[in-house]
Amino acid sequence: MKDSLDELFEKVMKVKIFVNRDILRPDYIPNDLPHRETQILRLAETLVPVLKKSRPSNVFIYGMTGTGKTAVTKYVLNRIDIEGRKKGISLNIAYINCRHDDTNYRVLANLCETINAKVPFTGLSISELFRRFVKALDTKDRIMFVVLDEVDALVKKSGDRVLYDLTRINNQLTNAKVAIIGITNDLNFTEYLDPRVRSSLGEEELVFPPYNAVELEDILKQRADKAFVEGAISPEVIKLCAAIAAKEHGDARRALDLLRVAGEIAEREGADRVVEEHVRKAQKELEKDRVVEVIRSMPFHSKLLILSIYLIEKEKGRGHTTGEIYEVYSNIVKNFGLEPLTQRRISDLINELDMLGIVNTKIVSRGRYGRSKIASLIVPYTHIKESLKEDPRMNSFL
Ligand SMILES: Nc1ncnc2c1ncn2[C@@H]1O[C@H](COP(=O)(O)OP(=O)(O)OP(=O)(O)O)[C@@H](O)[C@H]1O
Ligand SMILES: [Mg+2]
Incomplete structure (x- = not known):
């Protein structure tokens, strides 16, 4: 006899909304980032001296949340890495999310790990840790990129000591070279910085403007094509998600979340395609998540x-x-x-x-x-x- 769970299983199997919902998740990096051509090119131009073994300038990237800073940086570094390997250039890339690694110790330990220098998880002084990092790094003729994503979190929690040391590290190195890429969505954050750190971190600056509705639509279209079953999504639904996210502040993550959650709601309801009502429900669900998250962290x-x-x-x-x-x-x-x-x-x-x-x-x-x-x-x-x-x-x- 069929019970209600059997019916649920059947319903879920029958309808298929997604081919691959992971494509809509924030950590997925697409091969193509529409409407970021200028930023991609500018960042690549700044970093490209590495392919001729010169130290690139430090770069400071800022823009509001969901404007593609992390995606673009990872994309460009990945391309440079591939090109560097072809040319036999010794390149190290340390990507650090400072919201996760928010102490000076963890940042330095992470950098040591990237170049396989063994250090204890805790116990050394910051200056000792830094000294070991410099020593290990300088054993080779190489260039290291240090990406400090969401760097405001590190500075607010632990001050700008490591930033200061890192922006001066090249004076202590004879073989290796370091270039820093700092990323933030907190435009006021540089006020917390020592002016010397500010100016060396910002040798080059790159601004990511918010996306408008038309741009968001292109971004969503490209991801939706791969994420949804054919016919499960319509241009109207994509337009609505883009319009809602554009009205808020041009946040691509928000637009993608809306589309993904709308798809999940459609799936739960046993619908065979996503309609505007699912987007409205997704908007409510996400708004609730936002409020709950904001209040919880107060x-x-x-x-x-x-x-x-x-x-x-x-x-x-x-x-x-x-x-x-x-x-x-x-x-x-x-x-x-x-x-x-x-x-x-x-x-x-x-x-x-x-x-x-x-x-x-x-x-x-x-x-x-x-x-x-x-x-x-x-x-x-x-x-x-x-x-x-x-x-x-x-x-x-x-
Ligand atoms: N031009 C684009 N094309 C395709 N996807 C994009 C584009 N810009 C952003 N995205 C997607 O939007 C989401 C958010 O982008 P990303 O994580 O790069 O934002 P961010 O600027 O780093 O935001 P935050 O300041 O909150 O860290 C990711 O899933 C990313 O893949
Ligand atoms: Mg980011």
Whole structure:
């Protein structure tokens, strides 16, 4: 007898939406990157001296999230690597994601690993580690590319010590040479840098502008052709994904996520093709993921603040003054056995929540009481609960 799971299995097997959904994942690097020809060429021009054994300039790459910085850099380095091998040039490429390796130690240990220099996981001082790296590197006549992707994460967490050392390393080398490629989507980040580091890191600068809707459409088309079964996707669906992502800020990752999730929803529903409604649902799902992720990674007091606004709205509806919110917040904080932040600080945190699109604030005039700021949550309560419930103490309030 067939049970409901048999039916589900059958349904899933019958419909086929994807040929290969991995092609839509963010870490897949296509062979062809439409609308990045200029950046590809500029980066290649900067790095190409390596094929004549000269040290290329350091490059600093910046642009908003999802504008192809990582994809282009990996693509160009890969091509240079292939060309270098053909010419018998000794080339090392260290690709470091600084959001993952966010300490000076880990960055240096990673560099040592790339050139097979053995170092302990922990225990050496940074200067000793650096000294060993320099020594091991200089045993050969070679050029090393050091890619520091999302380099802002390293600097914010651990300062610019390693960057400083690396931008000066060539003075200490006689045989080997090092070129650095720094990548960031945080345009204000260079303010954190020592001016000397800033200028040597930015010998060349490369800006990646956001994509517009038409460009995103081309990018999606190219990936969709390989990812979906023929007929499972229509130009209208691609257009819609591109339009939504362009309206946000021209983020190709976002556009690809929309398309992938829309496909997954269609598959789950047993549809034989993706339609616009699936894209709308995907948009909601992704928005929820975004909000939950943003709230989860917030400091504890910001979470308590969100909890406070949530609780007061549950009881009395939307739109309360900073003062009213502060009162609820203070009570909750005391319940947790903590000291409340000052009202001034909470007011700043409310502004931050506004910028992140979690609350909406407006100034209202209250006659002779003067003007005050009113805040309301603008994300669905289910998202708030989802984000906060992990903490058992907060969960008891929900
Ligand atoms: N021109 C393009 N053609 C095809 N795919 C692209 C293009 N630009 C970006 N992508 C794809 O979009 C996604 C995001 O690109 P990428 O990871 O390079 O962004 P990024 O600029 O490094 O963003 P972040 O600052 O968040 O790290 C990847 O899946 C990438 O393959
Ligand atoms: Mg990137």
